[in-house]
Amino acid sequence: MSVQVWTWILVGVSFALYFGIAIWARAGSTKEFYVAGGSVSPLANGMATAADWMSAASFISMAGLISFMGYDGSVYLMGWTGGYVLLALLLAPYLRKFGKFTVPDFIGDRYYSNTARTVAVICALIVSFTYVAGQMRGVGIVFSQFLQVEIFWGVIIGMIVVLAFALLGGMKGITYTQVAQYCVLIFAFMVPAIFISIQMTGNIVPQIGMGGRVEDGTFLLEKLDTLHTQLGFKEYTSGSKSTWDVFAITLALMAGTSGLPHVIVRFFTVPNVKDARKSAGIALLLIAVLYTTAPAVSVFARTNLIETVSNKAYKNLPEWFKNWENTGLIAWSDKNNDGKIQYVNGEAVDGKPVYTNERGTNGERLVSNASAEANELYVDRDIMVLANPEIANLPNWVIALVAAGGLAAALSTAAGLLLVISTSVSHDLIKKQLKPSISDKGELLAARLSIVVAVVISGFFGIYPPGFVAAVVALAFGLAAASFFPAIVLGIFDKRMNKEGAVSGMIVGLVLMLFYMIRFKTGLVGVLDPLPESEWWLGTSPEGFGTLAMILNFTVALIVSRFTPAPPADVQEIVESIRIPSGAGEAQGH
Amino acid sequence: MTEKQKASAYWKENIKYLVILLSIWFIVSFGCGILFKDELDAFRLGGFKLGFWFAQQGSIYVFVVLIFVYVHLMNKLDKKYGYDESSKPTKSTKS
Numbered sequence: 001m002s003v004q005v006w007t008w009i010l011v012g013v014s015f016a017l018y019f020g021i022a023i024w025a026r027a028g029s030t031k032e033f034y035v036a037g038g039s040v041s042p043l044a045n046g047m048a049t050a051a052d053w054m055s056a057a058s059f060i061s062m063a064g065l066i067s068f069m070g071y072d073g074s075v076y077l078m079g080w081t082g083g084y085v086l087l088a089l090l091l092a093p094y095l096r097k098f099g100k101f102t103v104p105d106f107i108g109d110r111y112y113s114n115t116a117r118t119v120a121v122i123c124a125l126i127v128s129f130t131y132v133a134g135q136m137r138g139v140g141i142v143f144s145q146f147l148q149v150e151i152f153w154g155v156i157i158g159m160i161v162v163l164a165f166a167l168l169g170g171m172k173g174i175t176y177t178q179v180a181q182y183c184v185l186i187f188a189f190m191v192p193a194i195f196i197s198i199q200m201t202g203n204i205v206p207q208i209g210m211g212g213r214v215e216d217g218t219f220l221l222e223k224l225d226t227l228h229t230q231l232g233f234k235e236y237t238s239g240s241k242s243t244w245d246v247f248a249i250t251l252a253l254m255a256g257t258s259g260l261p262h263v264i265v266r267f268f269t270v271p272n273v274k275d276a277r278k279s280a281g282i283a284l285l286l287i288a289v290l291y292t293t294a295p296a297v298s299v300f301a302r303t304n305l306i307e308t309v310s311n312k313a314y315k316n317l318p319e320w321f322k323n324w325e326n327t328g329l330i331a332w333s334d335k336n337n338d339g340k341i342q343y344v345n346g347e348a349v350d351g352k353p354v355y356t357n358e359r360g361t362n363g364e365r366l367v368s369n370a371s372a373e374a375n376e377l378y379v380d381r382d383i384m385v386l387a388n389p390e391i392a393n394l395p396n397w398v399i400a401l402v403a404a405g406g407l408a409a410a411l412s413t414a415a416g417l418l419l420v421i422s423t424s425v426s427h428d429l430i431k432k433q434l435k436p437s438i439s440d441k442g443e444l445l446a447a448r449l450s451i452v453v454a455v456v457i458s459g460f461f462g463i464y465p466p467g468f469v470a471a472v473v474a475l476a477f478g479l480a481a482a483s484f485f486p487a488i489v490l491g492i493f494d495k496r497m498n499k500e501g502a503v504s505g506m507i508v509g510l511v512l513m514l515f516y517m518i519r520f521k522t523g524l525v526g527v528l529d530p531l532p533e534s535e536w537w538l539g540t541s542p543e544g545f546g547t548l549a550m551i552l553n554f555t556v557a558l559i560v561s562r563f564t565p566a567p568p569a570d571v572q573e574i575v576e577s578i579r580i581p582s583g584a585g586e587a588q589g590h
Numbered sequence: 591m592t593e594k595q596k597a598s599a600y601w602k603e604n605i606k607y608l609v610i611l612l613s614i615w616f617i618v619s620f621g622c623g624i625l626f627k628d629e630l631d632a633f634r635l636g637g638f639k640l641g642f643w644f645a646q647q648g649s650i651y652v653f654v655v656l657i658f659v660y661v662h663l664m665n666k667l668d669k670k671y672g673y674d675e676s677s678k679p680t681k682s683t684k685s
Contacts (some may be wrong), residue, residue, distance in 0.1 A: 077650060089612065089660055203673070211638040211643070237642045238628075243625065247620060250624065288651070292651070296644040
């Protein structure tokens with residue numbers, strides 16, 4: 001059977017499964033809608049958290065990114081897993097004990113202030129929207145690639161599916177759909193990885209195969225380092241970022257991960273504190289399966305790519321090369337006219353390839369913006385995972401499986417984020433601030449309506465992505481680290497922390513982070529161009545700046561709180577009660 | 591012991607665990623994987639340079655173990671202080 005047929009079958013079956021689950025797990029009350037009635041088992045919650053967490057970016061882009069970054073890619077591996085240690089030890093159990101629906105709920109009550117609540121809602125919305133737009137785009141790309149429809153229709157199909165299960169089931173529907181999606185995505189990620197590991201190193205476990213030997217007896221990583229050095233690249237196992245920058249980015253990603261509202265809210269869905277701790281462990285275990293396989297996939301893919309194309313005649317290249325060239329994700333310009341591909345360090349084209357509509361003497365697509373450097377090959381990083389099975393000549397059903405897995409990853413994360421957005425609007429804004437008298441039914445209706453609006457807006461950004469989306473998604477972590485993380489940690493561990501301290505800390509952190517982002521990364525269209533690397537403060541990249549903004553947030557909050565009145569007695573009692581896991585002696589009626 | 595003393599003794603032990611576990615968290619990732627990566631790369635683990643292995647594999651394994659150790663320690667601590675309530679759901683401060 002062809003890849004096409006296999007893709008229709010696998011995607012069709014997995015979607016039917018998601019719909020079935022959504023109908024089975026309909027939500028009736030706001031509690032079911034927001035936190036699945038607080039009755040999800042730790043295992044199911046762990047699986048849902050893992051699916052929620054692993055987005056199209058983790059599934060499709062990360063391994064590709066690492067295969068081009070080598071050691072520097074470690075920032076993602078450690079940053080996006082180490083954050084769960086912070087989450088499990090510093091946040092999840094206490095927030096579960098506190099027992100509200102959302103992060104702004106905690107901030108608003110702990111800091112007895114609607115200003116604090118509003119700042120938190122704004123942070124939650126900014127972080128979630130930038131994130132979800134990327135997911136819808138991911139859905140569009142996978143659909144268009146494998147089902148041969150336009151990206152526009154890919155996004156529309158994705159919107160309908162997400163809407164269906166989010167509207168029907170709320171958190172309950174999403175949780176159980178995510179359990180199924182975890183199974184699909186991890187299976188889809190592992191199968192090709194195992195196949196390729198066996199092919200290249202004879203070892204069935206990719207994590208071990210990565211450190212194994214290839215056919216001629218040398219270690220795979222040594223071979224890759226040698227290939228890299230020969231072609232003028234930096235050694236794969238050493239990085240080109242400064243040690244401080246790697247440190248700062250990793251810490252910002254860790255703190256940001258544990259401060260992301262759609263991750264935190266998952267821990268409100270389990271029955272008690274003990275289960276909250278346990279499910280954080282299960283979640284990280286399930287995430288680690290993918291995150292320890294990804295760097296192995298990166299090494300396999302990188303070696304395969306170099307060996308397949310480097311110094312080979314274009315005419316003799318396998319079919320996949322030409323297929324991806326046709327989709328515009330690979331480009332080759334024969335700068336020295338030898339008909340062979342020279343893949344060396346440097347940019348092959350200026351920015352993204354711009355194709356003329358003509359073919360060269362070897363049949364390649366000509367580009368009009370080839371650079372002056374010697375490198376002749378442009379490869380889009382995103383295709384490494386998608387093209388990997390083809391590069392390794394795996395059977396068609398494996399290639400189709402990757403499509404189903406990519407969709408599962410993108411849809412589960414999109415659904416989780418949309419729920420946070422709708423909760424922020426219906427619960428934190430309408431119920432808590434604008435119209436406290438709203439009935440449970442009315443709130444539920446408002447929640448569902450805001451999901452529809454959120455889906456339409458994010459779908460729009462998925463179809464017409466503004467150029468800054470990709471940049472901003474990476475910085476969403478910096479924003480979360482600079483704003484939420486200190487406020488929540490101090491709210492639990494520093495009884496003396498008051499609203500003046502927390503609010504000023506959050507605002508300083510958020511504003512500074514936004515300023516740095518605009519100044520050094522995005523610029524302001526037509527007004528300001530981003531400054532170059534040489535101007536970075538203390539040599540910190542915008543991605544790593546969240547660490548500095550976070551430290552400043554902590555400092556400002558601690559200093560301000562010591563010069564302003566202590567929080568009221570009932571708030572101090574809340575703090576004491578959330579530190580104790582059992583229900584006895586807890587704070588009531590504030 | 592009064593309720594209050596009990597609570598603060600429990601909290602102190604909890605903080606002690608956190609300090610120990612987070613130190614390990616810091617050492618394996620920021621220490622072995624980043625700050626001392628170049629020094630550790632002189633050693634090998636099979637086909638891996640050791641520092642590189644910590645950054646891309648080892649630290650993640652340790653993270654997983656750390657959380658389960660924490661779960662185990664806290665469950666024991668809850669029992670010791672009588673805060674163990676695994677059978678019934680935590681009452682929350684829902685408004």
